[in-house]
Amino acid sequence: DAKTTQPTSMDCAEGRAANLPCNHSTISGNEYVYWYRQIHSQGPQYIIHGLKNNETNEMASLIITEDRKSSTLILPHATLRDTAVYYCIVRSSGGSNYKLTFGKGTLLTVNP
């Protein structure tokens, strides 16, 4: 699976949009981009995933660049409860893709 690069930490004001970037320049054509988050003392929570089109659900939006080398997770109106470590994971559609690889992620702190 392709490697991902994320900033170590980010801050966001409550009520504003939080934009979390992820670089995955070695991504291949059959690899999906997944986002999870982990709030302190809880398990990872699935947020969203996509292949090449932008995706939106009740939690967030995922914007994938046309060349697929990077993506951005957008939380449209961040709340204090969105403070968590956010993981960007590239996952293939075959092989042993069930082995999710969690890096260090981005610690997002939402400030009042």
Add this chain to the structure above:
Amino acid sequence: NAGVMQNPRHLVRRRGQEARLRCSPMKGHSHVYWYRQLPEEGLKFMVYLQKENIIDESGMPKERFSAEFPKEGPSILRIQQVVRGDSAAYFCASSRTSGTGQGMSNQPQHFGDGTRLSIL
């Protein structure tokens, strides 16, 4: 709550004892995965099971660790003769399918809140 259920949430054992961690997958999910998270580190894959079968245990230490997912009941991760280095958070995830193959990747893994194992 129909999510992945793990128990106990916290488990304390003395060195040399056995630890048994339980995981009930989400309803309708027949694929279970165990991950371990050491302090200040990311989650690491341990084992993947379907009902009554171990599919991939490549991430699990070969000694003292075992996992099962019986036809009836929860999946169990068992650690025998625990040592201090086993102290970690152990997470279970489940999915409807494994997510492999074209068109099958729309199957995210959903995680429980983990069992925090402390070895005295």
